[in-house]
Amino acid sequence: MDDETDIDDTLGHVAVVGAGAMGAGIAQVAAAAGHRVWLVDAAPGAAERAVASTRTALDGRVAKGRLGADEADGILERIEVATSVGDLPECALVVEAVPESLELKREVFGALAESQPPSTMLATNTSSIDVDAVADAVADPERVLGLHFFNPPVAMRLVEVVQGSQTSRAFVEHAVRLVQAWGKTPVRCRSTPGFIVNRVARPFYGEAQRLVEAGVADAATVDHVLREHGGFPMGPLELTDFIGQDVNLAVGTSVWEQTGRDERYAPTRLQQQLVERGDLGRKTGRGVYRWEGGRAVLDQPDLELAARLVGGPVETDPLARTLAMLVNEAVDLVHRGEATAEDVDTAMVLGVRYPKGPIAWGRELGFDTVERTIVALDAAFPGGRYRPSPALRDGGLT
Incomplete structure (x- = not known):
């Protein structure tokens, strides 16, 4: 994609691969911002358990008066479970939040590259793995970048937007705008070991x-x-x-x-x-x-x-x-x-x-x-x- 290409900033579908605490939190953040979100995990039942945990957390916020019941229901209604990466619909963004294994991340990105169109932004939530190493699994690495959320994603404001050596500037700018729209504070950095914070x-x-x-x-x-x-x-x-x-x-x-x-x-x-x-x-x-x-x-x-x-x-x-x-x-x-x-x-x-x-x-x-x-x-x-x-x-x- 050319650096000057505009990317549609309207609400598109979002998928999160990996339903652990980070993945579930990122899914909730995206759903709260109005996106339809698909959550997928290789472990049977993991995505369903993550949705149930999200429901419990939202119910707790409603009980404390921090969130309206209708708003909580809307967030949950926008989160769906997918059985595999191949079953995901066409998305504007897919965030990978699997364990910190380069081999595993490359496997996920290879599958995403085959199933998602070139316009889909592919982001890794890694805290320390080189974005370029992850992007090696993708034929068009210009759409791969890092979106490093901090734990817990729902509460923490910071997101490191990490640019690989081949990441398109258009995708970086789009990621920054998206993170801001989600109510987070983006900081930009190159894919250097540990990024900024670590x-x-x-x-x-x-x-x-x-x-x-x-x-x-x-x-x-x-x-x-x-x-x-x-x-x-x-x-x-x-x-x-x-x-x-x-x-x-x-x-x-x-x-x-x-x-x-x-x-x-x-x-x-x-x-x-x-x-x-x-x-x-x-x-x-x-x-x-x-x-x-x-x-x-x-x-x-x-x-x-x-x-x-x-x-x-x-x-x-x-x-x-x-x-x-x-x-x-x-x-x-x-x-x-x-x-x-x-x-x-x-x-x-x-x-x-x-x-x-x-x-x-x-x-x-x-x-x-x-x-x-x-x-x-x-x-x-x-x-x-x-x-x-x-x-x-x-x-x-x-």
Whole structure:
């Protein structure tokens, strides 16, 4: 499709392949926006169970006065179950939301390419797999892009619109307009490992794990510093427990592998050992912390130690290390032309609830200060993890 080709923005049919929590949520979002939606899953009965769960969730919102009964009924009436990809009607958009397996995604996209016309936009909801690798299964890859929703899709505003190297600009613009029409906030990015959020967030987890691993402070104290001094809603050790240590490790490992095993993204032994033991966090009842009733039982932080660490040598300051690495990562992504500074900041605030965007934080701290911190860390821990972005050396993104 030519980049100047207009795409019809009227309400068309939408299909979602994969009826897990993400797929069901995306289907609900599309149906709430007025689309007729088909939900399909290879597992027998999975799509029907997803519709039933959607009904329960909508009934709960009606009971709390957050949604009218007629509106809830309308959403459910617009969601139908299909038995297979081949049985889907002609759609304006198909969103793939199957598990994070490149082989499985290629299989789905190959089937969609055969059954849907060239005008159908094909989107993957992957959080870290290269869009180009998925598009290899499609004869016309210009219509393939990423639409990365965040969990839960109904509540989370952010959607990363991910452009592959062959994605048509017309499809990207159409996706942006569609996401906005669905009441979401789109951010654009190139198909870089981890996209925006999962790339920029790596240091938030990695620095905390390394500080605990090195014995600088215990997990509760590191989390306390990031919450109380940094303003983050949840400390990084608690957050990885909440997400699932296995899930967080898998995303981090994917970014590491896709960047040629760049030392900046190397997994920590601490997290690998948690996963090997099966201490995955909230879902297993134990991770870094013990979990009861879906909540972490946090250890008492060492407040004296926390006060000494913050503002002390950067090598042992959890806040200085984390902020410098977040800013460095964000600046580097913008410097490579993979996203705009505005979209990076929007993504990190909406996607992971950072108190402010890392580019804005860098301007506030001073990019020269951030560079000095990174240089000091590189001297203390040589090996490539701590290397300043060229944009920092050039005075940041002013």
